[in-house]
Each structure stands twice: as structure tokens, then as C-alpha cells.
Amino acid sequence: MSLKKVLAQIKNHDNFLITSHVNIEGDALGSELAFLRLVKALGKNAVIVNEDRLPYGYGFLPGLSNIRKYKDNLKGIKFDCFVVLDCSDLKRTGEVYRMNKENKPVINIDHHVCNCRFGTFNWVDPYASSACEMIYELYKKLGVKLDKDAALFLYVGILTDTGSFRYSNTTSVTHKIVAELLSFGLDVVEIYKNVYGNLPFKDMKLVTHVLNNIKRRHNGQLAWFEVSGAVLKKYKAQYVDLTDYVMNFARAIKDVEVAVLFKENLGVKNEIRVNFRSQGKIDVNKIAQGFCGGGHKAASGCTVQGRLADVRSRVLKKIDAALDAIA
């Protein structure tokens, strides 16, 4: 069993480099910090290296000084095991995977359906709500006691990946785990305020601009938004991921089955990030895979080369066809 092998690898190594995916968010960050705390409790060394800077809303988490940015001076980091969390593909770590020049064993712990099993040791559980739910299991299996900080990290990951416990990945197991985490005295009001109530005002202006230009097609079953590079520049928004904000509004509209956000990449010409959300009838993991992306049945994404209008038309046609197929 892959979990057993992962447990053995954790026991057998002493120095871990931990990373996750680009566009880092709650589950990636929470699982990294919780994994780091876990191995430190076992008397081992660990450091987290991420491609991106910390997103808004997570500055309140303890232990952030354990996180280094890939662009920073990383000399002196030694590791004998490379741990990738909440990440479907090694290339989704950005450039961080390049640090494993000496081909140290790679542990891959993830819950994405589309995970490509890139690790030397893979533990992939698509039924877990979040990577954090899997890290919780590691604590139990390794006999490491949770404390308030570990509970906080795990809670943040589960909270964000389940859309605050309202997506279909929320199970009785999820709630049982969360019940235990809350017993450490977590302040759910304060956590929610930090994660979801911290958007800079100019970013909210961008959100309202994007919402204002929402479009629908397919008898209102398909809603979509787009954010051009020009609009991003105009609003000088700092927050990189508007997806959850605009998608929540799209999903609130009667009859909407699928919502899509197209965003021009400011850094790379003719590269479009596409994010999908589904109410359940359409498997958007499959749609994203058609464009070399992936994720979950109800939430996925891909990066497509091409001009915004061309990419948009190609992607929307695929969703039209999927909606036709269930009609």
C-alpha cells in the first residue's frame, strides 16, 4: 500500500524539502506547514520552498519563517527527501522541482484525481477532501500528537478546499476530523475573517469589474468571465487568484451548471489560465484534461497557449458539447 511506503520513507529520512503547487492557496500551504510540524515533532529537519509569495489572507499563520521563496538565496538547504503536497504534476511546482538535482526520493501526497504519479513514492487519494485530510492521517499513523498550530494548519486546508464545508468532497470523515481539530480551541470566526475577509480594496474593484462583465450561454447553463491583461494592469490588483470570489457568484445564479474564468497571464504572452467550477452534472476534470490540465470533478483548471478570444471559443465549445451530452 502506498501509504505504508510513504510512512516508511518519512521514518527513514532526516532532512525534508517540502513544496506544493504554483498559485499556492489554503490546502497547499496548510499541508506544507502541517507536514513540516509533523516531521519536526519526529526530531527531523525540514524547510518549505515555494515558487510563489504568500497569498493574501494567510499572514496570520504561525511558522511562516520556515517558508523560503524559490527566487531567494537557497544555498545551504540540504535534503535527502523531496516532498510534494497537493500537487498533481511535478511541473506544477513551478521551478522548485529543479532543486532536486541529485534525484533524491520524491514523496507525492495528493488528492487530485488527475495526479500523474510522478513520485518515487505516491500516495494519491481522490476521496480525501484535501491534502490536509491526508496529512491528518499521517499524524495518526505516525503517532504524533496534534497541537493547536497543527490543528490550525489542517483546518485552514480543509476549510478552503471544501469551500467552507459545502462542496461535494465534504464527508462525515471531514467533519469528524474537523470536530477534533476544533477541540484545540481554534477561533473559527477569526480564521474565516483572515482567509476570506482580507481582500485589498482595489482587488475587490477588479472583482466587481469581472462580475459586471459575466456572460452566459447554453440556455444559461454555462456562465463565464474573462480578465484581460489590460484589465489586470488597469486595476493594479495584487491578489492573484480571483477565482473563488467570482465563481461563488456564478454558482449562485439559477440554472448555471458550469462556470469558467479565463485569465490572461501577465507574465507570459499568449498564455491563458482557465478555471472551471461545476455544480456536479459535468465533470470539469475531464474538460480540463482535454487541455492538459486537471483537478477535481467539480473544480479544475488548465493553462492554454493562444490568444484570449481563441482559447475562450475552443474551451466553451467543449463545455457546450458536454452540456449537450447530458441534455
Ligand SMILES: [Mn+2]
Ligand atoms: Mn487541495
